Amino acid sequence: MRKVKNEDRLKERDAWLETIMDEYGERLTKLAYNYVKDWSVAEDIVQDVFITCFKHYEKIEEIISFKAWIYRLVINQSKDVLKSSAFKRVVMNSSLFSLFTSKDPLPEISLLKRSEEEILSRCVLALPVKYREVITLYYYEDCSIDEINGLLGLNRNTIKTRLNRGRAKLRKMMERWEHDGE
Template identity: 60%
Template sequence: MNQYGEKLMKLSYNYTKDWGLAEDIVQDVMVTCYKEYENLDKIVSFKAWIYRITINKCKDVLKSSIIKRVIADSNLLAFTKSSELTPEMTIMKRSEEEFLSACVLELSIKYREVITLFYYEELSIEEISEILKINPNTIKTRLSRARIKLKSLMERWR
């Protein structure tokens, strides 16, 4: 939980757009990890495994008929620490980060997940490919298209 909790929360929030649901999903992931503790030696890449579980649980929640998707607080970067900036610069930076986060959340899920994993989680194309079980070239294509869509969204809202 100490090592992956915050990253999994951000990843879950990126899918669900709801901090409460994201917390529930991460808690379920941690329970799954606890249950699979004796099988950890069989897992090749723990990071990829735990991200895959989180993504699958997010998709399960989104598919359920109980969920009504509501765009909530789009402050994706609320947990990031800012450097020692002046108060004015801090406000400007926060505003830009919130704007970027809001634009990322406007992307469809297939683009949002690759943007999140590549830029926010700083995973390589190969790691993303392993986590999503998608060809690396498909990941590259989605990243390229996501950047174009993100640029278009940002220009439209500015």
């Protein structure tokens, strides 16, 4: 009887993990990507976060807001990766890095730049982290100021200021991009 109950709990935990992976997987990967700017590293971060969720399944009832908790895990993990010297060496020594820093865009990249969404995405990724994270959470993840406060531990006024400054920087970058692109 006890063995059946444990098997049921394992099946329940597996189903729960699959559900949160389906529900949050893509959004969390995009969130991590906004920090690390490398899709495969972002996927690794989210994989690690799901492993943490799996390990904490028994304590999940104690978590007040699961969404805030899992986003916080991704943000912290992303920041940890950015701080790691191994990540800095790989990105800075990568041949891809030289493509992104090159003054002359490749023809394929020039074609992609014409899309407004692509331009906006590039501009958001070019923002400093402190503006990029609030812009991403507010506009892409539909988090309220209060939710962002809970996720980042920032004062509400600081969040509003960063949103305003981030929007202003985006506006300037978009205007510059349109001017240079035409």
